[in-house]
Amino acid sequence: MARVSDQPIRQRDAERTRAELLAVATEVFAESGYSGARVDEIAERTRTTKRMIYYYFGGKEQLYLAVLEEAYRGIREAERGLDVGELGPVEAMRRLAELTYDHHLEHQAFIRLVAIENIHRGEHIQRLQSLRDLGQPAMSLLDEILERGRVEGVFRDDVDAFDVHLIISAYCVFQVANQYTFGYLFSRDLHAPESRTHLRALIGDVVVSWLSRR
Amino acid sequence: MARVSDQPIRQRDAERTRAELLAVATEVFAESGYSGARVDEIAERTRTTKRMIYYYFGGKEQLYLAVLEEAYRGIREAERGLDVGELGPVEAMRRLAELTYDHHLEHQAFIRLVAIENIHRGEHIQRLQSLRDLGQPAMSLLDEILERGRVEGVFRDDVDAFDVHLIISAYCVFQVANQYTFGYLFSRDLHAPESRTHLRALIGDVVVSWLSRR
DNA sequence: CCGAGAATGTACCAACGGGTACATTGCCGT
């Protein structure tokens, strides 16, 4: 998308201009990486000019920082929607794994941004104090499910939330982040419809059978 | 490393010049990504000049292609060394997962290259026919272990080698590829010595308990 | 030992790319 919305364009609207730059910048950085992204291209894809990037953000790097911060905040927002409350611990855990899988497939641009940031050894994210310990909400939910499972005697008691989160995240991120090389090396399309169904069930299966008492 | 070796420098040595360029280019591309890498920097870190990059490879992109191909070949070579032959299926599987974990931690530059290539949607690797189905050897080994386990009745029979490989790869790649953002968001250093021991055992544990008949 | 071609070095170029100086215009409060 080049325009953020089709509502009649007011001549002057600082908020709108800033938001549009941020949205387009998110796309472009996710597509091309930090070095690969071109300030001129970002500007061209908006209804405004390059000048505005410097007016609102200060420069390419600050724009990228704003993109990162906004992207992480959006994801945290989306994660709030996760709900597995009614289910028993085993099914809740399976559900959480599967929802996480879906969630990652739906936010590929975000995962690309994360991959890009890691290429840069996290030098930018470390400057965003607002993101410190952003992982806590996800951990709490996991913790609660794990605890219920332990109380009911269906889950082993030597695994903590962090480990579970790591396994699920790694699996789901990999599906998106490494789809091209992995798909090529094994001649498979991880995102073909049949594959998705199978791979979605797979992570639930792995987690549940790993955590279950035997 | 700026120099590949300290052996006396012969004045003219095509092979050596080419190899040195390739080695340094591998470092630089892995450090900075494709767009971020500078041809001038690669040249500066060798005992030769930029001119030679164009003489031997043709340009930045072809040099990157050569780096990718060579890196994948090196990894396949290293994977040949994997040996779990003497062990029973369960211990062989655990061992394989743990060795894969070690292997990934030891080849971080390679994993960075893979991440970079995925940012580019695999457009380069797809042009390297020599890498097609490079994953087969790893799959065969897994297949053999799985089959032994099924015959002995210790492994379930509804999981195939690809699924196991995916789980292990995802986990091990993630440790390296996402260490910076993940570490920051959860305030943990995945590569601290205690972490390593734990995380190494974890993947073996997950795979074995998932695959084992109950 | 010599000539030819492979291998290398030097100096340069043109396009690109992030950033800015300066002019202008629309909007809001009084």
Add this chain to the structure above:
DNA sequence: ACGGCAATGTACCCGTTGGTACATTCTCGG
């Protein structure tokens, strides 16, 4: 209704960067 400032546009700058023209030198076969 107008003055002032926020917001925007235009045109330009200059260091960087991938790439190359041309000269040179080493090496090796005959």
